[in-house]
Amino acid sequence: MPTFFERRQLVVPGDLLAEGDYIAGENTFKLDNKIYASRIGLVDYEDKKVNVVALRAFYIPRVGDTVIGTVVEVGFNGWVVDINAPYQALLRASEVLNRPFKPQKDDLTQVLDVGDLVVAKIASYDRTHNPQLSVDEPGLGKITRGQIVKITPTKVPRVIGKKGSMISMIKQETGCHIILGQNGVILVTGKNPEDEELAIMAIHKIEEEAHTTGLTDRILQMIRREKEKKGGG
Amino acid sequence: MSATTTVVRVKQKQIAQLIAKGKRLDGRGLTDYREIKVEQGIIERAEGSARVLLGKTEVMVGVKIETGEPFPDTPNEGVLTVNAELVPLASPTFEPGPPDENSIELARVVDRGIRESKAIDLEKLCITPGKKVFVVFVDIYVLNHDGNLIDASALAAMAALLNTKMFNYEVENGEVKIKPGYTQLPVRRHPVAVTFAKINDKLVVDPWLEEEQIMDARLTITTDDDGNICAVQKGGSGYFTPKQVFEAVQIAKEKAAEIRRKLGW
Amino acid sequence: MSQKVEKLIDKKGLRLDGRKPDELRPIKIEVGVLSNADGSAYIEQGKNKILAAVYGPKELHPKHLALPDRMVLRCRYHMAPFSVQERKSPAPSRREVELSKVIREALEPAVFVEYYPRTAVDVFIEVLQADGSTRCTSITAASLALADAGIPMRDLVAACSAGKVEDMIVLDLMDLEDKVGTADVPVAYMPNLGVITLLQMDGILTSEEFEKAVNLAIDGCKKIYAMQREALKAKYTSVKEVEE
Numbered sequence: 001m002p003t004f005f006e007r008r009q010l011v012v013p014g015d016l017l018a019e020g021d022y023i024a025g026e027n028t029f030k031l032d033n034k035i036y037a038s039r040i041g042l043v044d045y046e047d048k049k050v051n052v053v054a055l056r057a058f059y060i061p062r063v064g065d066t067v068i069g070t071v072v073e074v075g076f077n078g079w080v081v082d083i084n085a086p087y088q089a090l091l092r093a094s095e096v097l098n099r100p101f102k103p104q105k106d107d108l109t110q111v112l113d114v115g116d117l118v119v120a121k122i123a124s125y126d127r128t129h130n131p132q133l134s135v136d137e138p139g140l141g142k143i144t145r146g147q148i149v150k151i152t153p154t155k156v157p158r159v160i161g162k163k164g165s166m167i168s169m170i171k172q173e174t175g176c177h178i179i180l181g182q183n184g185v186i187l188v189t190g191k192n193p194e195d196e197e198l199a200i201m202a203i204h205k206i207e208e209e210a211h212t213t214g215l216t217d218r219i220l221q222m223i224r225r226e227k228e229k230k231g232g233g
Numbered sequence: 234m235s236a237t238t239t240v241v242r243v244k245q246k247q248i249a250q251l252i253a254k255g256k257r258l259d260g261r262g263l264t265d266y267r268e269i270k271v272e273q274g275i276i277e278r279a280e281g282s283a284r285v286l287l288g289k290t291e292v293m294v295g296v297k298i299e300t301g302e303p304f305p306d307t308p309n310e311g312v313l314t315v316n317a318e319l320v321p322l323a324s325p326t327f328e329p330g331p332p333d334e335n336s337i338e339l340a341r342v343v344d345r346g347i348r349e350s351k352a353i354d355l356e357k358l359c360i361t362p363g364k365k366v367f368v369v370f371v372d373i374y375v376l377n378h379d380g381n382l383i384d385a386s387a388l389a390a391m392a393a394l395l396n397t398k399m400f401n402y403e404v405e406n407g408e409v410k411i412k413p414g415y416t417q418l419p420v421r422r423h424p425v426a427v428t429f430a431k432i433n434d435k436l437v438v439d440p441w442l443e444e445e446q447i448m449d450a451r452l453t454i455t456t457d458d459d460g461n462i463c464a465v466q467k468g469g470s471g472y473f474t475p476k477q478v479f480e481a482v483q484i485a486k487e488k489a490a491e492i493r494r495k496l497g498w
Numbered sequence: 499m500s501q502k503v504e505k506l507i508d509k510k511g512l513r514l515d516g517r518k519p520d521e522l523r524p525i526k527i528e529v530g531v532l533s534n535a536d537g538s539a540y541i542e543q544g545k546n547k548i549l550a551a552v553y554g555p556k557e558l559h560p561k562h563l564a565l566p567d568r569m570v571l572r573c574r575y576h577m578a579p580f581s582v583q584e585r586k587s588p589a590p591s592r593r594e595v596e597l598s599k600v601i602r603e604a605l606e607p608a609v610f611v612e613y614y615p616r617t618a619v620d621v622f623i624e625v626l627q628a629d630g631s632t633r634c635t636s637i638t639a640a641s642l643a644l645a646d647a648g649i650p651m652r653d654l655v656a657a658c659s660a661g662k663v664e665d666m667i668v669l670d671l672m673d674l675e676d677k678v679g680t681a682d683v684p685v686a687y688m689p690n691l692g693v694i695t696l697l698q699m700d701g702i703l704t705s706e707e708f709e710k711a712v713n714l715a716i717d718g719c720k721k722i723y724a725m726q727r728e729a730l731k732a733k734y735t736s737v738k739e740v741e742e
Binding site: 010015055 | 557615648727
Binding site for chain 3: 349464466478482
């Protein structure tokens, strides 16, 4: 039962990846016992499963994901939030106010207005309706300080690193608090803008070099070099 | 009557299952046309006209002849222009407004058949080279849409052209003066368009409305009296294998010849 | 301002630009050239210069235009006023309307439209310079732009024309050959599935000549497909330069 590429080789839509008793994993599809790639990416053969790690993909909401979005519309019973996905997300007023919502008495723009940033969780989503957000956990809600970085959603796991090694290292070295949205939007909050810039620079570098080895070390070195340049750490 | 274009799933399956067995819902074979009725000369105000009924699809074509300037790169040739309108009364799905992509495609495919087969000798429409020529306006008016507008429109356009009379004229001091009497528009070829729908990998000729609504793709092949191909147009968001295309070409040649015989062209 | 051309194919069997009958024009492809579009590609094929961009998937407003169970693919083929010999008015011509439709129908079979209901994907094609068979070059570019945008696809779509010029069936017509020749057959092809997604013809051909032209065009499509894959690899290989 043949496979036609080597692990981590670049494949494009339509490339025949495997033939025979295989399972079509991410970014692949099966037709007549053959598995083809459906996106540009690096192919991975995991036992019987053929996956393609996409190099170009947009974020598709998943229930449970943490996302960071921008309020784009204030409706009469909630807000429409742009989460950098093909579908806009909805945050119901009752979610945020934690009590039944009275349209006459409550002015939603006082709570969240167009242009505000929120950290939220995807509470529900399926093919028939837009994602619904919830903010009923600690750490979720309106963002009042910090800077936003946008990266390709497929690179978010690399920013986290193995067992969170990369993200912990950055937090430690820059002293910043970092919230990673699975939708590729990242919030960096530091004691001062320079620390935040440092973390942002590191994140951009990770995005560019996501497929290399020894990245964690190189990023660590880079951060330390930058801190020295600025005289102090 | 319903304004939707969805064929209920149960009927979709029924149509597809029959086709797999080589039959169609209205009893036709896969390569059979519906009944074709052609009437000519119904609009006296037009220089030529025809009405075609293909099953329940109804198309009327009027031909108007005017004089005008030739195109700069063909100073000795008359001008042929084909236009189509999917008027709102023909279908709940047609909206009033300027021609949309469907009516533009329809007009251009019919035009191609007539033009590329050289059905009309455009040089015979020249009055004064470089200055004045006859302009032939072929206006396709779809009156009832029950599938396969292309074939019906192409037949109606040909029938209307065969019915067209040009006024006699003479050129006096560079001016065109109309003389009494008429001359038949010289039509020397009879292109016929044959359209196929692909349903579950089978090709059916002359799809009616519901077959069109469930088909994957359509293929139109226009041939002339000698069996040469003068226009091809694939439509719809599906695909054809090369084998299916070449099969369709052979069937189209046969069906076009049959139609010409039947209409006495 | 039209030229009088005597012969399109010379005694040695070469065409006006020195090509053999079955030879493609020189092709240059670049993927990911526009920073705002979700996906983009630029192609030069002979004197054709064509830019394709993709935006989406995004929600479709007004909502009644959206489809409940699939994505809507929209396509606009447009020629710049300066793209042709005689300035073309920027307003969409009937030809551009027809080409927008057939190009969309050539790309749609390749896209997994069922994956993203209620959304739209817009494909914009701008012909910056035209020299024949622009719909084919456009499809080749648009297909790359869709892949660059991360839209899941069954296959890339490659397109190429063939035609009849002075009794010879030739590949990849340039403008003069299209205007003066006897037939033009543009074809778009999904090479892995082996199926045709765009097929048109205008001119006069016997059915044998038509078959020959279609098969020649498919060969051209396969060669162009190889170039599409190389262009995608060239763009993304730099990403994995420093290897494990």
